[in-house]
Amino acid sequence: MALMALASDLPALWNDPAASVETRKRILRAAIKEIIVTVEIRRLQLVLHWQGGDHTRLEVLKNRSGQNRYKTDVATEQLVRELARLLPDHSIAPVLNRLGIRSARGQTWTQLRVRNFRGAHHIPVYREGERAERRELVLHEAAIRLDVSKMTVVRLIRDGLLPAKQVCPGAPYVIREDDLARPTIRQAIARGHPISADPRQKTLSLQ
Incomplete structure (x- = not known):
């Protein structure tokens, strides 16, 4: 009776986490009598003949040259x-x-x-020096130019005094070289705001 119940609910059997690849293959062999494939230029026409006489028609687009079934969003x-x-x-x-x-x-x-x-995906490799050509700096480069700690630069960014872009969390801050010359930046550093470097402090920043 349990076997008959499973047969009436094939999706539950197929999607069971305990079902191995080999188990699913056995299910297909038991449920499908044959598959007839007609190859066309851009697609495949499939006819699945099930045990018992029913059949199902499917249409599948063919992969383009160089494509495979694994895709990244x-x-x-x-x-x-x-x-x-x-x-x-x-x-x-x-x-x-x-x-x-x-x-x-x-x-x-x-x-x-x-x-x-x-x-x-035909994405060019990073070339050393290309950021400099665009007059862009990352965190440690900006800190060297301003002669302050990296944490000071981060505080300037978070306080809205120094414009910076970040592609995503964990990516480097990108700072335009020209923005370092803003009078408000030098004034903030001269006033001791934001925080200055402390030799006892350490940072885990990888930028």
């Missing part, structure tokens, strides 16, 4: 595209992992996976 592609203008591959991987983003296959990111992803 558009937001991830755009994020990697933005990060690749700021960071090399080995620095992009930990940013994606901290955000909890996974690859199309559900894997964590490594330098190699980022490199392969860029190649598949």
Whole structure:
């Protein structure tokens, strides 16, 4: 009786977390008599003949050349595209992992996976010096220019005195070099606001 009940509720059996790949294969072999495939230019026409005489027609679009069934969402592609203008591959991987983003296959990111992803999506590799050509600085570079600590620069940004962009949480702050010359920045530093460097303080910032 239990077996008959399962047969009447095939989706429950198929989606059971305990069902292995081999179990699902056995279900298909038991339920489907044959599959007839007609190949067309851009699609596949399938006819599934079930045990018992019923049949189902399906239409499946063919993958384009170079495509596979594993796809990463558009937001991830755009994020990697933005990060690749700021960071090399080995620095992009930990940013994606901290955000909890996974690859199309559900894997964590490594330098190699980022490199392969860029190649598949035609994203140029980060080139040393390109930020300087755009007159853009990251946190530690701005701190050196201003002769203050990185935490001081962060405080300037958070207080709205120093404009900065951040592609996503965990990505570097990007600061325009020209904005460091703002009179309000020098005035704030001269007044001792925001906080100045303290040799006893440490930062976990990787920027």
